[in-house]
Structure formats: structure tokens, C-alpha cells
Amino acid sequence: MTVRLKLLIAALLAGGVLAAALLAPASSRRYCATRAFMGTEVSITVISSRDPGPAMDAAFKAIEAAEGRLSRFKPDSDVSRINRLGIGRSMDISRETFRIIEKSIATSRISDGAFDVTVLPLIKLYPYGKEGKLALPERGAIDEAKKRIGSDKIVLTALDDKKLEIGFKVDGMEVDLGGIAKGYAVDTAIAALRHGGITSGIVEAGGDLYCMGRRPDGSKWTVAVRNPRGPGGVATLCLANLAVATSGDYERFFVVDGRRYSHIIDPRTGMPVARGVASASVVASDCETADALATAVSVLGAEKGMELIERLPGVECMMLVEDAGGGLTEVRSSSWEGAVGP
Ligand code: FAD
Ligand code: MG
Numbered sequence: 001m002t003v004r005l006k007l008l009i010a011a012l013l014a015g016g017v018l019a020a021a022l023l024a025p026a027s028s029r030r031y032c033a034t035r036a037f038m039g040t041e042v043s044i045t046v047i048s049s050r051d052p053g054p055a056m057d058a059a060f061k062a063i064e065a066a067e068g069r070l071s072r073f074k075p076d077s078d079v080s081r082i083n084r085l086g087i088g089r090s091m092d093i094s095r096e097t098f099r100i101i102e103k104s105i106a107t108s109r110i111s112d113g114a115f116d117v118t119v120l121p122l123i124k125l126y127p128y129g130k131e132g133k134l135a136l137p138e139r140g141a142i143d144e145a146k147k148r149i150g151s152d153k154i155v156l157t158a159l160d161d162k163k164l165e166i167g168f169k170v171d172g173m174e175v176d177l178g179g180i181a182k183g184y185a186v187d188t189a190i191a192a193l194r195h196g197g198i199t200s201g202i203v204e205a206g207g208d209l210y211c212m213g214r215r216p217d218g219s220k221w222t223v224a225v226r227n228p229r230g231p232g233g234v235a236t237l238c239l240a241n242l243a244v245a246t247s248g249d250y251e252r253f254f255v256v257d258g259r260r261y262s263h264i265i266d267p268r269t270g271m272p273v274a275r276g277v278a279s280a281s282v283v284a285s286d287c288e289t290a291d292a293l294a295t296a297v298s299v300l301g302a303e304k305g306m307e308l309i310e311r312l313p314g315v316e317c318m319m320l321v322e323d324a325g326g327g328l329t330e331v332r333s334s335s336w337e338g339a340v341g342p
Helices: 053-070 078-083 095-110 139-146 181-195 287-311 336-340
Strands: 007-009 029-037 040-048 090-092 154-158 164-168 201-205 208-212 221-226 233-239 242-248 253-256 259-262 277-284 316-322 328-332
Touching (some): 029 053, 040 053, 040 181, 053 095, 053 181, 078 095, 095 164, 095 287, 181 242, 242 287, 277 287, 277 336
Antiparallel strands (some): 029 040, 201 208, 208 242, 253 259, 277 316
8 A cells, every 4th residue: 555645734643543632622622544545545634622523433333434435446346347348338437436537527627628537548668666777658559549549438327316327439449547536535534524524634545635624723724735855844834624635746646757647647649748838736625525626737737727727616736846947836726826825
């Protein structure tokens, strides 16, 4: 499992065990727990005046259920079954899987195809996770894989309220919800906590997080955006009932001839994003939206990415853009300060 902490949650107690905190008033205490899901660590912190154990268990169960449906790494998930479909066949899918793919297609449309959950045939061509002397695939292989890419080639059919189907227009297509489903999983965990009566806390999955309510003293939660090229943070965000997701090239990448290639693919070129947005943090009212848009703007780059963000109400973004000499420039959307201020 890769342990990833893209956003350092300021002032949190160490995760891993259920622990009572010192900062909360005597009547309410802080509880933290961390478990491994989705190839990363999921941390839940809540402030509660009574035992939040059942609500936290329900939140972890919600994450586990989301992973069970949406992981391409689990052979029995909806996504793995979809990826074995081929052409000319369709299959029933759950309402939630249908809805998240629908949202993925919508995000593809608004980002001019930069966000595209059908990039898996391209991802499989590149040497992610491999060691030794690495090489890029042949152009011919990239062009061949590109024929199987495109959210417009996914067919979603709602026959009635209960019967929801998916199919592909082209043989060999596959989906990978890695760019959106972590955010969705965070949202389901927050919903489970709310259902269990919790009104204050944070759910964080590998750098994507949602801050629910406020801290016991009435202040917002504070989270720090990590420096993608060194230790420490580059900005502190104050959030209440908001999500932030960060996409970057600094944790999952490979290097060929001294050049760093991100795990995010530009579906238009068929190549991994190689230089430009070193990290993009997107703030939105739900984590699924923030997650998908952080991936989208990483592909679009600073100018087009910010144009997209500025068109979307209630969404803000901060990017760290790398120049040819390796220097980082911070770019912020117009209402960033207002959204993440104290
Ligand atoms: P993001 O920018 O949010 O997403 C990048 C990921 O999105 C890429 O890794 C790729 O999967 C996909 N992607 C690439 N380009 C595009 C594009 N243009 N448009 C849309 N999507 C794109 N990792 C493991 O190692 N083992 C596991 O068992 C495992 N299980 C997972 C289960 C689930 C349900 C999820 C959501 C993720 C899982 N992962 C697992 C992690 C996954 O492989 C990705 O690495 C991770 O989701 C990337 O998240 P991010 O926030 O770093 O980057
Ligand atoms: Mg994402």
C-alpha cells in the first residue's frame, strides 16, 4: 500500500487509533481513526460528546462499499465487470455506479475531454510502478489505444427508474474511476457520519478531504497544501462544510531520460502530463466534484484550467505551476482567498 498524505491536516492528533483529543471542550472530544482503503489511507476525525464509534464504523463501511463497487483493482467490482464487457453487450449497474459515470461524462464535456475515465488502455501502456531503465511506448501503440478512448463512446441507458445499463461503442474500452471515486468515497463517509448524528469532523482519503461543520471553538478546520517539490506546506486553507482535493505529479509518476511523467494522462495526446501543473488543489461543496476537477485542470494546464474553474460557481482552485527551469509559480482563482480564509 502506498501511504500518501498530500494535505497535512494541521493540528490533528496522530491517526491509527481511536484517540480522545485535548483541544475540545470537556463535554465533546476529538476521535481519530485511520484505515487502509483504495491503495491509500483513509482518516476520519470527529468531534463528539458521545461515543462516535458506530458512526465512524458506518463511515468506514461506506468507503469499503464504494471501493467494492468502483475499484478497477477488485475483480468483482462493477468497474471490473464493466471492463470485461467488450462491444455489443450491455450490463446492469447500480444506481451509484451509473450516477458517478454520468458525472464523469459530464466532467469530460465541460473540460473539453481533459477529464476522461476511459483512459485506462493508455495508462496500461506506460511503466507505472516499474523500476530500472524505463521507456515510453511506441507512437503506434499510443495511437492504437487512443481509438478505444472517449467518454462519448460510453452508452448509459436508464430504461426505467430501476434498470440502469452501460455499454461501449468500441471494443476494448475500459473505465478507471481513480480520478473521481476517492472524492465520492469521502462524500459517502461524510453522509454516514451525518446519518449517525455527527456534525463536526474531517474525512480524508489520500489527500482528498471534506471538512464538516466547525471546530469546537467555532473556527473553521485548517488544512495545509503540501509543497509538491519539497517538505512542508505552501498554503493553509480554512474550511467549513467544504471539500478540497489535490492532484499532483509528485507521488505516482515515472521518469524517462530525466523527465517526470505524471499518472494523469492527457487523453488528447495520449501522453502522461509531463510538465506544467505540479499540483492543483480544488475547493468545492462536495469532494467528488473537487476530485474530478483537480484531475481535469492538471491536464488543461494553468490558463485553460483556471478558465474552467472561473466558469463554475462555488468552485475555487490553487495551482503550483512549474516552469522549464523547475521554478514554481502559484496561481489562484479569483475568489480563492474568500473561500479558504479564516
Ligand atoms: P487524481 O488526479 O485524482 O487521479 C489520477 C488518476 O485518475 C490516475 O491514477 C488514473 O487512475 C486516473 N486518470 C488519469 N488520467 C485521467 C484523466 N485524464 N481523466 C480522468 N482520470 C484520469 N491504488 C492502488 O495502488 N491499489 C489499489 O488497490 C487501489 N484501489 C483503488 C480503488 C478506488 C475505488 C480508487 C478510487 C482508487 C484506488 N487506487 C488504488 C488509487 C488509484 O489507482 C489512483 O492512483 C488514485 O485514485 C489517484 O488519485 P489522486 O488523487 O492521486 O489523483
Ligand atoms: Mg482527481
